[in-house]
Amino acid sequence: MTPITRVLVANRGEIALRIIRACHEEGLEAVAVYSVADRLSPHVRASDLAVEIGPAAPSESYLRIDRLLDVARETGAQAVHPGYGFLAERAAFAEAVEAAGLVWIGPPSTAIRAMGDKTEARRRMRAAGVPVVPGADAPITEIAVALALASEMGYPVMVKATAGGGGKGMRVVHAPDELAPALATAASEALKAFGDPGVYIEKFIERPRHVEIQVLADATRTVHLGERECSVQRRHQKVVEEAPSVAVDAALRARMGAAAVAAAAAVGYRSAGTCEFLLAADGSFYFLEMNTRIQVEHPVTELVYGVDLVREQLRIACGLPMTVPDGVLVPNGWAVECRITSEDPANGFMPSTGHLEFLRVPAGPGVRWDSGFEVGNDVTLHYDSMVAKLIVWGRDRDDALRRIVRALDELVIVGVATNQGFQRRLVTDPAFAAGDIDIQFLDRRPDLAAAPPSEALTRAAAIAAALAEDAARRARKPAIAASDDDHSAWLAAARAEGRR
């Protein structure tokens, strides 16, 4: 293998910049690619070489496998880092990179493929002894079979339509005598909604948490780097992530970690990956899926384990052993990440666009800011709405939460509406602060989207508006403002005002 000296970063935004930084710290050169819309983005400036790959639309730029391989060839890059999103979990891209004689900075394409087929992944995980949500994927034809299955997995159980989605044909069943009627109702609903009366049952997990385990594998070892708690989600988009989780103690961490390592080993995993689990209140957990790439929220793990996951990915791709020590790893302190998005919570989280006129990035102890935007950049609708990740470290959870409030208060973004105020309300919410969260948390709390600012602040805003107006008038008409008794002049001004 030719040694890797130059890496193609096949992505944009904050993750492209993140990877370029890691390359430079590893002594590698980074090649950036960019669409026309991104020509002024920070990742372009941060790179050693940057190549335009097409128009704004991802299908004509960041998703063009042929174009990306051409760039790798033209620039002499020996390896490709896909980041997250775009082509990161496209096995065909990993295969094309491998076929071109380049190094894919990620898991083998076979592992991507195995985990990409969710039904197949479930089967393989079950075979590897990784817990999955118990249930029968096959339609229920006999009530006796359903009763036996339900008593085996334990109530409550969920009746679901095989053709299902959107809550149609779904029923929660708490006791055996409710099962037969629920199956009948669900089947008739499913028939009406999907034209298929097929229903199946699975274990119903009440108010589960979304807890995921970070995995890292080199040629000889597969280790886990503990959990991330990502229960606070809106429309399946994570909003706040933290590491560790209030719901996970050392014993549970060891069990979940072992399951994640087994899952990775079952598909011959290499590089960084994440196993997502549902965690029930009783400590039982169930494999959801494996993300075969670096994840958006990876920094919280980095902060509590003192590991640079992207640099480890680069090392592993270069054939070097990871630097993570052997043995049980213990998280140090607490890390919290808020995703700052260009969505306006006061307006139904509508995506907002604009020109970033001003940006003051929070700083000070324990604060990290990962962003693909700088002042002067446009926030457009071409790509996702994440403007930045604000990440803090604290010695414990309370400390980290106080710090992220402090950092959110330092943040100033002018030019585009963001969820900054919403994030502040969220991280200061008593239920959130108590760690009382699950994946339905935000569904129960629409009140967090908008709350009237305090009386004192509203008054201050009114005073600022009056002073700004006064200053503007003085600048416009110094003579009038200066002489309040000039009767005719002020009357003319007043009339002009009145006619506006």
Next chain:
Amino acid sequence: MKYFVELAGRQFEVEIEAAGVRVDGELVPAALEPLPGTPLQQLRLGDRTLVFAVESTARGEWVLAYRGERWEAAVVDERTRHVRSLTGEGRQKVGAGEVKAPMPGLVLRVLVVPGQQVDAGQGVVVLEAMKMENQIKAPAAGVVEAIHVEQGRAVEKGQVLVVLAPSEPPGGGAGVA
């Protein structure tokens, strides 16, 4: 100089004096100073310092932001208010106006018909952008005067979707009341 500030659905009387501002009869030392080269202005209010992003959208109309909170403010002086109350002129925007597309997108559904009475915050059009459905809402109560789009139409940012007329004539002509 005394100003009337309409903000967050409320009205504040702010009298600017040499020593500061008088609000609700209480005198507070206050000064506003721009931070050069930024859209920010630093407000000193008593011993407190707050930094607002301040933007003028039209004469007497301001948008302020502080830590992610945002306000729209209309500021008039006493004389203007008086003249308006006499002439019946003034801002008659309450309950009227154009509902514009806040972003480019595709019209999925039009939720209202001409002549329909809508409440403030009621959805009028569903716009698809970024593969998400976004309900565009009426900024204030009113009556649908015109609909400028139909289902399936692609629209640009700022394009007028629906025109609303005030549901009843503004009372007294004083837009600030």
